[in-house]
Amino acid sequence: MSDRKHIEVHHVTRVEGHGNIVVRAGDGRIEEVQWQVPEAPRFFEAMVRGRRWDEIQPIVSRICGICSVAHSLAAIKAVEDAMGISVSEQTDRLRLLAHYAEQLESHSLHLGYLVAPDLLGVPSVIPLASSHPEAVRTVIRIHRTANEWMELIAGRMTHPVSLVPGGFTLLPSEDRLRRLKQSIQAVMPELEALSDLVLSAVDKLPVFERDTEYVALVDPDVYTFYHGQVGSTDIEGTVDIHHFEDVANEYVCDQSTAKWARWHRESYAVGALARFNLNAQLLLPGAAETARRFGLKKGCCNPYMNNIAQLVECIQAAEHAIVLIDELLSTGIEPEKPVVEARAGMGVGSVEAPRGVLFHRYAFDEDGCCVSANNTIPTNQNHANIQKDFEAFVPQIIDRDQEEVRLLLEMLVRAYDPCISCSTHHLDVRFV
């Protein structure tokens, strides 16, 4: 009897947005392996045309509910770049604080609610509430802390309010920053507990390695999420963020409404593991120790280890946030008002979203109205790499039970923590 395998996962669950997995094989011979992205496109780059400079952030924040701070910051930095605005060190520090809140919120949501069910063999976090109540409470406490932290700095948990070109519409008081520091310190043991939990189930993560190009922002002094230029494991040196189109080289393919990307090879990867592979030498002590506990080292090319890199970054974000708060409190919060004089120009903003490097470019006319836009999204940059991972991994596992193959491929997609609604809002634009 011939051994036919036909796996078709329509709308992979426990990921943000809609993706499909298709595998067809007969007698160990693979006929088709596809990662498909059927998400409804939303055309943000077209929609922002004609909108004023101060309306760009409120619009593009809506590209993604899970990384709205990252989109907001990329947009704001691009507006500032276009209009020649520089911001204070205080603004930089506060923005990075808001950005760290989102990294922790997003990573803990991914690990605790979306990945943990795979590690513990259940369909969702809901049964874990009765089978592993303490673990679920740990995740909830981390997630809640990150959300309250984001609300304190950015005015709201999702779709930030107070982040604007030039600075902040509302500044947190020093007293509130002191309380924030206490709550971040209080969440450190919870992060340890989460590490213990993941460590206890880490053998459930498949061992699969494929030599991969990793791309992330790099900065000489810090494990960066916010400043820096574009680095790659395939090159020495960096590329200026203003030339990001030469990095992503986006193209349209028939199996996806999201664009795909390639740089030095057929595909590359962005995200926590990419940042780790480029910047791990700059991790703070607690984060570095966590990487050691999991045996995670620079050069790792097992995509499932992106989950572990996210865990390391949760600790990095919390550790560095405490440093930032101390710096802010040592100088005191200065009352500052954002000042912007609209002018014509073009600007680029780039940050590391939880899922990888994010680029926004906008051009404005002399009234400060947007003429054109280009948003290059982390998940777009990962789609081709997911496909290449599938092509390499499926032959290794095709003899296994069909359900197991399906689960391993779903886990692979989830490891990238794709943000598919983001990735279909993307576009390409010509500048005149």
Place this chain on the structure above:
Amino acid sequence: MNRPAIAIFDFACCEGCQLQILNLEEELLDLISVVNPVEWREASSDKSDQYQIAIVEGSITRPADEERLINIRKNSQTLIALGACATIGGINKLKNRFDSADVRQTVYGEAADRPHLDTAPVKALDEVVKVDWKVHGCPINNREFARMLRALLIGKRPFVPTYPVCVECKLKGNPCLYDYGEICLGPITRAGCEAKCPSGGFWCYGCRGYVEDANIDAAREVMHQYGKTVADLKSRMSLFGTDQELTP
């Protein structure tokens, strides 16, 4: 106890409103303990087409999505529209201000004509099917969502505010943004958000839709008092206001 089956679905959106449901944290565990969650793709691998309450996030942008929504409506006794994309079309409706071919060309360039990139004018859910309840906002206020769900579960009529954001903003004691030269849509926007944006120093951009029976005369007076025009106000209504009528 009868635990009603609940399913959560999403169409074109950022999925930030589902995130607000997760952000209920411990309270979500309580809510889930009195319902039977049968499908929630973003959070669970379970799937079902049997449910009493459907919670639907996102806008309708393709004919195939219309069919899917019509099916969800058929399978459910109560349908709740979750968030601005579902209740008023949200930020997605900005697309309707442009020609569809132009939008595709702008985003996908030479590949624009490929069939899988097709798109239609954006619709809110109630432009396709009957919607029983709306949780407004971008994102939703998850406390409002939890209150609505609790009310429905015990057979009470949920409370939906019929007054503008200014009421909640004043209750919070915020300074009025018009005093700072801003144009804010608080006077004409439906409350329920707890005035999050003006409380954070940012003008209200009307994500919850316009309040029924908006006091247009008073709004006009406010504009006049601060040396602004109705055209200024309208320019602010574009983010979430596409295809909406103000009903004085």
